[in-house]
Amino acid sequence: xxxxxxxxxxxxxxxxxxxxxxxxxxxxxxxxxxxxxxxxxxxxxxxxxxxxxxxxxxxxxxxxxxxxxxxxxxxxxxxxxxxxxxxxxxxxxxxxxxxxxxxxxxxxxxxxxxxxxxxxxxxxxxxxxxxxxxxxxxxxxxxxxxxxxxxxxxxxxxxxxxxxxxxxxxxxxxxxxxxxxxxxxxxxxxxxxxxxxxxxxxxxxxxxxxxxxxxxxxxxxxxxxxxxxxxxxxxxxxxxxxxxxxxxxxxxxxxxxxxxxxxxxxxxxxxxxxxxxxxxxxxxxxxxxxxxxxxxxxxxxxxxxxxxxxxxxxxxxxxxxxxxxxxxxxxxxxxxxxxxxxxxxxxxxxxxxxxxxxxxxxxxxxxxxxxxxxxxxxxxxxxxxxxxxxxxxxxxxxxxxxxxxxxxxxxxxxxxxxxxxxxxxxxxxxxxxxxxxxxxxxxxxxxxxxxxxxxxxxxxxxxxxxxxxxxxxxxxxxxxxxxxxxx
Amino acid sequence: xxxxxxxxxxxxxxxxxxxxxxxxxxxxxxxxxxxxxxxxxxxxxxxxxxxxxxxxxxxxxxxxxxxxxxxxxxxxxxxxxxxxxxxxxxxxxxxxxxxxxxxxxxxxxxxxxxxxxxxxxxxxxxxxxxxxxxxxxxxxxxxxxxxxxxxxxxxxxxxxxxxxxxxxxxxxxxxxxxxxxxxxxxxxxxxxxxxxxxxxxxxxxxxxxxxxxxxxxxxxxxxxxxxxxxxxxxxxxxxxxxxxxxxxxxxxxxxxxxxxxxxxxxxxxxxxxxxxxxxxxxxxxxxxxxxxxxxxxxxxxxxxxxxxxxxxxxxxxxxxxxxxxxxxxxxxxxxxxxxxxxxxxxxxxxxxxxxxxxxxxxxxxxxxxxxxxxxxxxxxxxxxxxxxxxxxxxxxxxxxxxxxxxxxxxxxxxxxxxxxxxxxxxxxxxxxxxxxxxxxxxxxxxxxxxxxxxxxxxxxxxxxxxxxxxxxxxxxxxxxxxxxxxx
Numbered sequence: 001x002x003x004x005x006x007x008x009x010x011x012x013x014x015x016x017x018x019x020x021x022x023x024x025x026x027x028x029x030x031x032x033x034x035x036x037x038x039x040x041x042x043x044x045x046x047x048x049x050x051x052x053x054x055x056x057x058x059x060x061x062x063x064x065x066x067x068x069x070x071x072x073x074x075x076x077x078x079x080x081x082x083x084x085x086x087x088x089x090x091x092x093x094x095x096x097x098x099x100x101x102x103x104x105x106x107x108x109x110x111x112x113x114x115x116x117x118x119x120x121x122x123x124x125x126x127x128x129x130x131x132x133x134x135x136x137x138x139x140x141x142x143x144x145x146x147x148x149x150x151x152x153x154x155x156x157x158x159x160x161x162x163x164x165x166x167x168x169x170x171x172x173x174x175x176x177x178x179x180x181x182x183x184x185x186x187x188x189x190x191x192x193x194x195x196x197x198x199x200x201x202x203x204x205x206x207x208x209x210x211x212x213x214x215x216x217x218x219x220x221x222x223x224x225x226x227x228x229x230x231x232x233x234x235x236x237x238x239x240x241x242x243x244x245x246x247x248x249x250x251x252x253x254x255x256x257x258x259x260x261x262x263x264x265x266x267x268x269x270x271x272x273x274x275x276x277x278x279x280x281x282x283x284x285x286x287x288x289x290x291x292x293x294x295x296x297x298x299x300x301x302x303x304x305x306x307x308x309x310x311x312x313x314x315x316x317x318x319x320x321x322x323x324x325x326x327x328x329x330x331x332x333x334x335x336x337x338x339x340x341x342x343x344x345x346x347x348x349x350x351x352x353x354x355x356x357x358x359x360x361x362x363x364x365x366x367x368x369x370x371x372x373x374x375x376x377x378x379x380x381x382x383x384x385x386x387x388x389x390x391x392x393x394x395x396x397x398x399x400x401x402x403x404x405x406x407x408x409x410x411x412x413x414x415x416x417x418x419x420x421x422x423x424x425x426x427x428x429x430x431x432x433x434x435x436x437x438x439x440x441x442x443x444x445x446x447x448x449x450x451x452x453x454x455x456x457x458x459x460x461x462x463x464x465x466x467x468x469x470x471x472x473x474x475x476x477x478x479x480x481x482x483x484x485x486x487x
Numbered sequence: 488x489x490x491x492x493x494x495x496x497x498x499x500x501x502x503x504x505x506x507x508x509x510x511x512x513x514x515x516x517x518x519x520x521x522x523x524x525x526x527x528x529x530x531x532x533x534x535x536x537x538x539x540x541x542x543x544x545x546x547x548x549x550x551x552x553x554x555x556x557x558x559x560x561x562x563x564x565x566x567x568x569x570x571x572x573x574x575x576x577x578x579x580x581x582x583x584x585x586x587x588x589x590x591x592x593x594x595x596x597x598x599x600x601x602x603x604x605x606x607x608x609x610x611x612x613x614x615x616x617x618x619x620x621x622x623x624x625x626x627x628x629x630x631x632x633x634x635x636x637x638x639x640x641x642x643x644x645x646x647x648x649x650x651x652x653x654x655x656x657x658x659x660x661x662x663x664x665x666x667x668x669x670x671x672x673x674x675x676x677x678x679x680x681x682x683x684x685x686x687x688x689x690x691x692x693x694x695x696x697x698x699x700x701x702x703x704x705x706x707x708x709x710x711x712x713x714x715x716x717x718x719x720x721x722x723x724x725x726x727x728x729x730x731x732x733x734x735x736x737x738x739x740x741x742x743x744x745x746x747x748x749x750x751x752x753x754x755x756x757x758x759x760x761x762x763x764x765x766x767x768x769x770x771x772x773x774x775x776x777x778x779x780x781x782x783x784x785x786x787x788x789x790x791x792x793x794x795x796x797x798x799x800x801x802x803x804x805x806x807x808x809x810x811x812x813x814x815x816x817x818x819x820x821x822x823x824x825x826x827x828x829x830x831x832x833x834x835x836x837x838x839x840x841x842x843x844x845x846x847x848x849x850x851x852x853x854x855x856x857x858x859x860x861x862x863x864x865x866x867x868x869x870x871x872x873x874x875x876x877x878x879x880x881x882x883x884x885x886x887x888x889x890x891x892x893x894x895x896x897x898x899x900x901x902x903x904x905x906x907x908x909x910x911x912x913x914x915x916x917x918x919x920x921x922x923x924x925x926x927x928x929x930x931x932x933x934x935x936x937x938x939x940x941x942x943x944x945x946x947x948x949x950x951x952x953x954x955x956x957x958x959x960x961x962x963x964x965x966x967x968x969x970x971x972x973x974x
């Protein structure tokens with residue numbers, strides 16, 4: 001591996017290009033020089049940090065009772081991080097450092113751990129890749145937009161996508177153009193048609209949630225990813241893969257209860273092999289930015305994520321972060337790093353394998369319930385293989401009042417079902433909430449993937465215990481029966 | 488107090504005005520409704536957070552040995568935060584909440600504590616003020632700019648200011664116009680002249696560091712603040728007070744060693760009374776945004792700050808934060824709140840009083856050293872009464888090579904002194920690094936406060952122990968003697 005990524009700095013925004021290094025920061029080359037008293041920076045003394053030590057109780061790998069098992073004396077590990085380096089075990093981020101003004105890219109110990117993890121899982125193709133820390137993918141996405149787009153630009157997104165990500169885009173005055181998806185993610189042939197007939201400059205980036213897509217629950221196959229990547233190379237745009245759900249990949253759904261028992265992964269190698277390869281793992285040119293996060297695998301409130309991509313582009317994020325977020329919380333860095341160093345790479349894989357088992361089970365219960373309680377005459381669904389979400393598609397023309405009360409308007413049927421379901425005791429999100437509208441003046445016909453009279457609802461099996469999940473889905477099933485006048 | 492702030496929403500930027508509430512978020516009104524299963528949000532179960540408990544060793548008030556004293560069994564308090572509410576003491580932010588997707592404004596317990604603190608210290612004038620959490624003032628400043636300015640706009644700043652804050656502004660394509668300052672902060676008369684003769688729309692905001700200004704170390708008196716505030720009302724702009732150093736207000740410098748011993752504050756009331764009133768405390772119209780932070784009083788790495796201002800304007804920050812930083816780290820919130828609840832309001836005041844004593848002492852040592860080691864023939868300085876910085880002004884015309892080698896260019900003398908000081912073993916930052924340049928096409932003559940041949944260097948007494956501080960300043964004094972050909 002001596003391959004270099006392409007120089008893609010022409011894709012940077014005016015804002016990103018204009019960010020300068022300050023002469024003040026350049027003074028820091030003298031910091032720590034022997035014989036020099038550095039009176040340059042307004043840093044408080046670590047003696048004034050009122051934390052001498054922080055510690056945490058965490059579960060011990062390999063998590064035999066499952067990752068949600070209560071932490072007891074038998075499976076408990078205590079981690080401790082002291083203010084001073086000399087009181088700590090190896091590879092800790094002492095509080096004197098984590099609670100001081102910090103390295104914008106994140107402290108070396110946790111960055112090194114995540115780089116090692118990234119090598120193991122994604123095996124980046126080119127050499128000069130880098131990894132910088134963020135305060136989560138929401139912020140990383142906002143920073144990405146500021147780094148590559150300007151007001152008035154257009155970007156490509158999946159035709160249904162995470163509404164919060166869309167709000168980030170819209171408020172920046174950037175337009176979104178929808179690319180058709182199906183249950184296997186973005187459809188390369190339809191995307192190719194859009195690109196071939198595009199008028200004006202091609203958008204500089206595609207935003208995609210390739211694995212366990214929000215809201216559709218779809219996951220892109222390797223073949224699809226390769227085809228989309230080829231389009232990115234041909235038309236010179238970046239792929240931003242937002243991958244919070246990557247490790248919530250599950251076993252395939254089956255109704256065969258015996259087969260369910262047999263299908264768990266048995267080793268770290270088997271686990272890694274079972275993961276669908278990421279965009280970054282096929283990225284020879286350095287045009288993929290991978291947004292990764294602990295939110296779905298450790299805890300959302302850690303507000304800690306990271307970006308993987310080519311060094312030259314990530315350097316522009318650092319200049320932005322220096323004058324915005326600065327760096328993730330030092331408490332987060334010390335305690336997350338403490339956990340990771342205690343678990344090691346293999347312990348962390350044990351945890352991820354445990355997550356896979358949990359989500360597989362929750363997904364199974366959800367799909368079993370849909371199968372049991374939903375009127376199969378009007379719904380269709382594909383059991384997801386990753387993420388937190390499932391969707392149920394509904395043919396609105398089968399609604400008895402479709403042509404009458406609802407004026408043949410699927411949106412009205414959607415609203416009626418939404419309200420009926422709340423009445424019956426279950427809330428799922430109407431698919432239209434995630435629909436991407438193209439820029440008002442676009443000259444291109446939007447290629448529509450689905451039938452216009454199909455609607456869908458997004459549900460999750462992540463947020464509630466299994467019994468509540470079953471009750472909720474039974475209630476949603478009732479609502480559908482009431483609306484569609486079934487039994 | 489039933490006064491309402493003015494409606495100032497006309498000052499919002501296009502970006503801020505365009506931020507919408509999402510229908511998805513509106514679904515959350517149903518969250519927790521009895522009898523309803525909420526399958527709307529992609530939240531992981533708290534059972535999957537691998538932290539059962541976090542804890543910390545903190546010092547016990549009233550910090551008799553000083554705030555930098557080692558934490559031993561005798562002065563130690565242990566704080567603990569469990570995953571589940573029922574295992575915690577009162578007013579803790581349990582991990583099940585702090586590590587979950589969170590309240591963008593910050594968790595109620597810490598917000599309430601800070602509101603109470605704000606009432607005690609700043610006594611806001613109008614009723615509908617609010618307080619929201621941030622990840623520190625750097626981010627808060629970036630968010631403020633996004634909320635009130637657009638590319639091409641101009642804002643007012645002090646003629647020398649924090650270079651990182653300027654970088655934030657410049658990269659957004661916003662121009663800065665310098666307002667003259669002296670050792671008492673912004674000069675109202677000179678600012679009035681600028682405003683009277685301003686052509687075109689008046690800038691929407693003034694950015695100021697009123698207390699312990701960076702880089703000059705100056706602090707604005709109450710009279711000055713009132714006069715500046717009147718200008719803001721008259722010309723309809725916002726005042727953004729960036730106040731990380733507010734509690735690093737010190738006793739007045741004196742060379743009388745006996746007087747030094749007598750001058751410490753003795754009670755909480757005396758302490759609060761000794762603080763110069765903030766802009767927010769005189770803000771009847773709701774046109775002040777106060778940026779506050781734990782960085783200088785607890786620890787920079789906590790990445791936790793807050794904004795105080797009128798509710799209607801802060802609501803726009805929440806919409807921005809929802810799609811950028813989301814909220815401060817949950818580890819930070821639980822551990823900072825744990826410390827504050829343990830200390831209580833009075834314990835926190837004890838801590839701040841301790842800080843005042845420490846910084847007073849460090850400032851004294853710095854000024855004593857300057858007095859002792861610097862050639863008084865070429866330097867002038869005003870002992871600061873707040874903050875981390877002092878400045879030393881130098882009359883460059885007294886440099887023997889001013890008119891010859893240095894071509895009567897004060898910048899060349901500055902560079903020569905900077906290099907000579909490094910050679911002698913001390914680094915202080917050249918004042919020109921903080922100089923604000925007006926927009927290239929501005930039509931107004933910049934009112935210059937100082938003499939053109941005066942330069943200054945910024946030093947800090949915060950970052951190094953006292954012995955190193957003395958050695959460093961002795962070395963800087965040597966450098967000046969060498970440069971100016973003195974003894």
